[in-house]
Amino acid sequence: MTEAILLLLLVLLAIIAVETQILRMAVIFLGIFSLLLSFLYLYYGAPDVAIAEAVMASGLVTLLYLTALKRHRVYTICFTNEMFREVDDRYIIEGTRRGQLLREIEQFCISKELEPQIICTPEDLSLLLEKRSYDLIIRQEGDQLTVYGNQDNYFVDELEMLIIMRYQDLNCKFIRYDEELTLHEEAS
Amino acid sequence: MINVIAGQILMGISLVFMAIGIYSVLTFHDFYSRVVITAKVDTVGFITLIFGAMLIQGFSFFSLKLLLILVFELLTSPISTHSIAHSAYTSGYTIRKEVRAEGSGE
């Protein structure tokens, strides 16, 4: 029973770790994979292999992968919705699933070898702008979607092109801001 | 004989605690409440299971090693919980608007 469950989980985790596109999640899946693998080694009567797997999996391999991932810059996208007052799972799932836009930006980041990270928060726009730790802020009010991008950012031109080309007929605007937090609305 | 039965009862209790922890992780709707609940329930389950195993085993090197594991776990488990919660907090995961607004207003 135990053996069957753990072996099935092992296969499942291996497939997920290969298939996922966000690399930091793959590191977590691999961590769990090697935990289960280590227990199975123990179960089949090889404690020496299990202890080696334990040391390597939790210490060495995680460190190695994370050091390798440092070459990928993290692209932080902040999603805020005026209607919700609390953050919970429903907010995050609906917010990220409903918007085709977020999907596309994520795909764009992956194609540029950036690591997309989406953060959902219910806070006001001015607070978010002051924090300066987000590369892109997406704000939803009813049907209106507004994208705020930092002017100094390298990818902001291409993103603007993408959004204007794809979403011209929808209620979607792209606004740049600069160091002094003044907003430049695109005239064209 | 009586200590074996008592130890097995303790192990059963710890399984119940951990099952409740997993249930809460699967059904709660927001990250912070999940963190708070699991950190507690999991530690309780761990301690109870180790006490049960020590009762079954009696006084020997086996139970001394179990005590060593218990000490290490008590030291390291809150660190990992705290670092996960801290990472979520500094990255900007907030729960509610009102609490934050009150804090900045005062």
Add this chain to the structure above:
Amino acid sequence: MNFYAVVLAVLALLTIGGITRVIIGPTIWDRLLGLNLVSSKIIMAIIVFALIIQRSFLLDIAIVYSLLGYIGSVLIARFIERKEE
């Protein structure tokens, strides 16, 4: 069926629950929480397995995991956090 075998099976079932949270978790911190849960479950499974076959050297692996297991989650947590400048 032996009592300890039942305990091991229940631990494996609980591991399934933890891994479910890891797979569906909407944010990356949920996944890390799941990793934490699964790692403590595996330590307990090692202890129960050592009780079954009555070998105390298996506990060394549990000690190594309880000392090193948290390093993995702390490393990943430090890596993904985004500081306010």
Add this chain to the structure above:
Amino acid sequence: MKRLLHYIKMMIVFAVVWVILEERIDGTTVLMGALIGLGTMLVTDRYVLRGDYQETYRLGFWTALRYVASLIVQIYVAGVQAVYRVLTRKLNVGIVDVKTSLTSDFHISLLANSITLTPGTVTLDRKGDTLKVIWIDCTTTDPDEAGPQIKLNFESLISGGRS
């Protein structure tokens, strides 16, 4: 002199841990453990923790014992309360500031550790002597009111041994 005393104390601890790991108790094993402990401490003093750290990380033996006993009792109370909250689904999660009167870093981190382990709270962040805490039953956001309910008696327990 003080340093020598500290070395001897730590060597006893290391020898006990070594005996437990080796699963054999005789003269050779104890001596081996003490020697390895001494070597570890010398290397640590030389390369890792320079300076007098003995004063910083001091915690009396009886204080530690009382602290751990109280901690385990509180962990069980916390577990039962958490189970009650899960089953009735009464949750009101919020973030509170807590001020502490402890001064040294080591004691503050011990306090944060025990806050994380005890009823319904997880430490988030620390700035100076202010700890940010997630509280599962957030009835008040005032630091003075929330403090005693969150810290329990750990503050006096931790600082008690030092006087």
